[in-house]
Amino acid sequence: MVNCGACGKFLAMNGAATCATCGVKFHRACLALPDKAKLNKDWECPNCKKATRRGDNSQTPVRGIYDSDDGGDMKSSAEDCASIAGSAAQSGAVDQLSLSEMKVLRNEILECVKGMREFRSEMELLRASFASVCVRMDGIEQRLQALEQRSPDLSDDRVALLEQTISGLKLELNDRDQEALLTDLEIGQMPEDKAENAFHSVCVLATRLGVPLEERDVVYAERVGARPDEAGGRPRRMVVRLARRSLRDELLRAARLRRTGLAAEAGPRIYINERLTRFNRQLFHRVREECRRLQWRYCWTRRGRIFARQGEGRQVFQLRSEMDIPRVFGSDA
The missing domain is CATH 3.30.70.330 (RRM (RNA recognition motif) domain)
Known part of the structure; x- marks a missing residue:
């Protein structure tokens, strides 16, 4: 991970300013450089520029004016002023970047606090709903215990009623399946x-x-x-x-x-x-066996319904389920 040589924060490789002398990388904003400006290959950072020893350019017109010691002092003072101005610009850019990051961090913290408050309110509602469910369950359990104490056979009656309802539904489904055939x-x-x-x-x-x-x-x-x-x-x-x-x-x-x-x-x-449906086919097979055992003469089907008769002039019985077999042929069937 590469850090900026000015602010010390994380630095992306794209768009970074690299010193040709020391090789240190900088944020362009820290050096007050334009984002899309193209730097020279021999670009140096302010620290390297400050440490570079100046040569004697006495042949230039400007150097010729200040060729005395006072002129050298004035040049040094100008360089110091430029360095101080660059440092101030760099410090201002760093402060501006830190301020924007602090604002973003503050907004994120506020959003997190808001989410925690909403989560806390939802948890309180959930706790209240669980408490109400527990109270209702306790009430139902007490009522069941009271009913069992009052009538121990009540549960058996309910089971018998439920079984009777299921048997009726099975017969109805079987009749509908038979109508389809x-x-x-x-x-x-x-x-x-x-x-x-x-x-x-x-x-x-x-x-x-x-x-x-x-x-x-x-x-x-x-x-x-x-x-x-x-x-x-x-x-x-x-x-x-x-x-x-x-x-x-x-x-x-x-x-x-x-x-x-x-x-x-x-x-x-x-x-x-x-x-016939599978249920009616099995029932018809049992009815025929009982007719053979008791020597009943007639056993037939008509439109999916099963009938039996002992002989001429005797009563005709319709059988819809296995519960009708002992009713028609006796308890030993």
Whole structure:
């Protein structure tokens, strides 16, 4: 780090005045030099100029006038006056620079004090808000303790009510998901080929059932589940979404009326059913198991809803959740 030879402060290399004799660097402002003035290569600082021994220039007209000892004294006095004037100018420039720096420092200190005051006020507000929160928490804790002392079973009732609300919300979400599948079908045991066209296969199956169906009537058709090589050769079920609900209902009626027509030439029977949500599919599986165990004759789905009936002329039950299974089939279900 380079310091100025006059004021002793930090000095940047750009724009500095360097003495050719002693090599000391100075602020231009400290020497009262213009900022953009170009200095000679042999420029000397005031100290080096003062220490330079003067030569005898008696041939110059000015030197010839003062060639006596008095003239030499007058020259020395003029040089001393010039040196004193330069020192005074240098001191004035240093004082002016120090004053500007002090003003900047004072403004920064004032800004810092202002920021500290604002921070202190914010901390006081935060402390007051924390105190109010602590008071409210203490009040809530006391009220909870009082409620627990008055009715120990109150918390259990609240938990039961909350569980009942959650179950109702789950059933409502399941119903909404099922409504989104009202134009979908699931086709099981349809022979699978690697190069098959799912749209064409669905149209051919509908033609066998007597329902005219074109590829534009099928929104999408794709296989889902494990591949035959992973499922022991069993073909994957096909999920089909039709453009209209009426087409789906017509295909379902035709599939119920012509079950024998769904049998492949040399393979198992093809099944066409409504597409159910995962929750309804699991529930329908349990309901069918209970119907087999109790020898109920009828178990079916209609528009995503699950129904069961023990026999002809008996009551029809709708099951929406697993809680309905013991209600319909008994407590041992």
